Amino acid sequence: MPYQKAGPDHLKDTSAMKTLATLGVMTLAALSLTACADDAASSDGGLTVNASDSSCKVSATKLKAGPSTFKVTNTGSKVTEFYVYAEGDRIMGEVENVGPGLSRNLVVDLPKGTYEGACKPGMVGDGIRQKLTVTGEAAKKLSDSEELKAAATSYERYVNSQTVALIAKTEEFVAAVKDGDVEEAKRLFPIARTYWERIEPVAEKFGDLDPLTDGREPDAKAEGRDFTGWHRIEKQLWVEGDTKGMNPYADDLLANVKKIVALGKDAPLTALELAQGSKALLDEVATGKITGEEDIFSHTDLWDFKANIQGSEAAIASLRPVLEKQDPALVKELDTKFDALNTELDQYQDENGDWTFYDKLTRDQVKRLSDLVASVSEPISRVAAVVAKSA
Template sequence: MRALRSPVVAAVAVAAALTVVSGCAAKSDSKGGKGVIEVAASDNACELSADTFPAGHVRFAVQNKGSKVTEVYVYAPGDRIVTERENIGPGTSAEITAEIKPGHYEVACKPGMKGDGIRQKLTADGKGADAKRDPRLDAAVAAYRTYVQQEADRTLPAAQKFADAVRAGDVAEAKKTYALSRVGWERTEPVAESFGDIDPKVDVRADGLEDGQKWTGWHRLEKSLWQEKKISADDKKLAAQLIDDLKDWQKRVGTADITPTSMANGAKELLDEVATGKVTGEEERYSHTDLVDFQGNVEGAQKAYDLLKPVVSKNDPELTKELDRQFKEIHARLDDHRDKGSADGFVSYDTVGKEARKKLSDSVNALAEPLSKLAAAVAVTK
């Protein structure tokens, strides 16, 4: 869910000092000639070291030279998200490894993490990614595509129960089914968000609305159920619209452009979602069902990792050991807050104290750091 977020500095340090240079071709690194584009983001500029680069695996090395938290997106035509990195704090750096097909793109730096961003055009030329890709990565992509479609298919019946309760004016039943209707979405959120237009319709919070945007989707209904404690005629219309928008997502999810690096980056994005919305309690500020979303994000991240693990364990065995350990740890922290008597299996997040929230946050940060290295490990060719 894309919304204005508080600064959370968990960015990945760039391995070498970065100097923004002018030029019309991407620099090459020392490992097989893969491109690196340096991005200097500030409060009023987005400078690239190149406007053309070889298609295939490319690293975007980002420095935030501004005073605001920023995020960087790479868009294909139609504002389809190819890759992204959020929550890059002032004075910090981040590195994004992605597989880019030949074509025309835009890089957007978004100071304050709102709006369309400051954009620069760039072109990927050539034939594309390394021809000798490990066949296990192709299998991982195929399996992940199946997983994403299955989650979308499973979401619709759960969301329909929620929408039916809203349309019937049944506040109690709508509350009971609300969090469970969101699980599949939370597990696969980066793929859903890649389309650009669906997420703002179904999962935006009030503080993420653009000027003139009507508030629709889950969180508008959440506010009605928990804060206003009633269901209006407009809410019933919004419930019907939510189902229509989710059906659109279900239909389109099979067309998503999925690569091994997008799977890896998506896993990191899911942890960013936890750090900036779930742990803080901002995501489900009315219902306090944040732990359900938290679990969904972690499960989705682990699914992507598990599918990529056969290759990553070969390329970086120490990374797999650390990721295995940290996933186990974060599940243990979630288990501390189970409640078998609740409809969704967790305690209400407003009952989780400051110290317990810190433990959850520490677990998220401990997992996010090695997870940020997953895409680079996937991109290694031997």
């Protein structure tokens, strides 16, 4: 099918911001999660998570209120991830795409309450869960820092600007689908998703809403649910070349987008979540989009690439005063590596603001992008620790 080019609307916000890169489609059996120790862990770190294909061992399940660092080590053969959930599966923190033999740190600021830690071998299903109890009061909450409050407020303004455009463009996209206007729906698909991709760390806080809205077909099948959201409609547009049967999916997409926006306003990201989100956006590019699996039917992946990078840059921009005070060398390194990544990526955008279809890139071009994303991911992984120390 011919593809009508997207206009320049998606480029209006140049300040810049998905994080769910799913590499496995294996289902999880119900497995037990055991804790190595129940002594209350200090809030300044020192927690370990040993994640295998069949178990997940947290070094303590009784924690003190305040920032805690979980060092997640994958001793299994499947890519895994670790989440800390509050009531209703609201995500307090997550670390994804932990490959076999690798370790990743997750810093989470937890107030007094009851939570669940969850490992997800294969990155599917509800995970292997363990109750975590947080007691006491933090000596000083991260959110009490005026600098971190300012960072969170700055980012909240950015999110608000993006959500206004997200709802408007999603409404246009849904209208085109319901009108049966295939070419207009194709044109709007990557534009509307740009705003979504910039701010998806907001969506990922709210349990199933993100996969229902932006999940991929193999993941839906592995989890035994209907294939819905952006990519269900994408498949119909590019594979079938029509919009037959898409009205309910289009209505659900718009309803879920509006629900996520409303929930995000009620529970904006903290500065620490912002730091984690900036890393997650780059991980999404490095481990998911780089394979071409995100927009597998339309090949509009580079629209998403740029949006993820913009979103990550927006998060870092909000945190910049804190980072410059605590670690100016890190800021300089991030600036240099973001510049190199953007220079490489922007050569695939034409004068009208349209991007090269991803299936047109050569293997060497993809590798170059992958290497540059990985280059930025390393220093950005240090941001959360800097934020945690700045209270």
